[in-house]
Amino acid sequence: MGKLIGITKTKVAVFISGNGSNLKNLIKHSLKKDSQFIIKLVISSNSKAKGLQYARKFKIKKKSINYNNILNAEKHINDELIKNYIDLICLAGFMKILTKNFIKKFKGKIINIHPSLLPKYKGLNTHQKVLENKEKFSGCTVHFVNSKLDAGKIILQKKVPILKNDNPEKLAKRILKQEHLLYPKALKKIIARL
Numbered sequence: 001m002g003k004l005i006g007i008t009k010t011k012v013a014v015f016i017s018g019n020g021s022n023l024k025n026l027i028k029h030s031l032k033k034d035s036q037f038i039i040k041l042v043i044s045s046n047s048k049a050k051g052l053q054y055a056r057k058f059k060i061k062k063k064s065i066n067y068n069n070i071l072n073a074e075k076h077i078n079d080e081l082i083k084n085y086i087d088l089i090c091l092a093g094f095m096k097i098l099t100k101n102f103i104k105k106f107k108g109k110i111i112n113i114h115p116s117l118l119p120k121y122k123g124l125n126t127h128q129k130v131l132e133n134k135e136k137f138s139g140c141t142v143h144f145v146n147s148k149l150d151a152g153k154i155i156l157q158k159k160v161p162i163l164k165n166d167n168p169e170k171l172a173k174r175i176l177k178q179e180h181l182l183y184p185k186a187l188k189k190i191i192a193r194l
């Protein structure tokens with residue numbers, strides 16, 4: 001935890017790979033007066049990730065990680081996390097799978113947002129699969145990360161109804177809106193217990 005003008009704020013690192021709309025939203029929440037967290041570091045698995053612009057704009061330290069060799073990549077990430085006294089890692093559209101060793105090292109300190117109602121529809125192409133299966137609902141889930149893909153303890157979930165003329169893009173967009181409400185709520189919930 002970092003002391004900030006008498007208030008203890010949780011130091012967060014956000015991991016991204018692409019657009020970074022969740023990152024942008026978390027930054028917005030972190031800047032609120034009563035926020036309990038501060039984003040100290042942005043890690044990107046992709047040097048061209050659009051989301052890096054938000055780190056630039058809000059003057060947050062950012063690192064693009066070369067993922068040619070996963071062990072070197074994670075060593076680099078680990079060093080940055082330690083250097084910046086990070087308390088909590090938020091995966092936000094981070095499309096790399098962390099190794100068991102890395103997850104073990106930061107046990108209970110990594111959370112992820114996934115665009116489905118877990119445990120249903122783990123992995124990729126969730127919206128397409130949900131529509132193919134003619135589900136009535138989908139949604140999003142914030143959960144702790146453990147060594148199994150999208151399987152850690154659920155922190156919060158939000159249901160989103162499927163509409164008649166939905167396609168994967170439309171559904172993704174509506175779910176993303178809910179993600180932006182859910183992730184800050186989930187952070188608030190777990191920070192109280194860290």
Ligand code: GAR
Nearest residue numbers: 018019020021022092093113114115
């Ligand atoms: C979000 O919908 C997030 O839930 C999903 O990627 C999108 C990233 O959007 N994550 C996964 O699919 C992880 N398995 P963003 O870059 O605009 O935040």
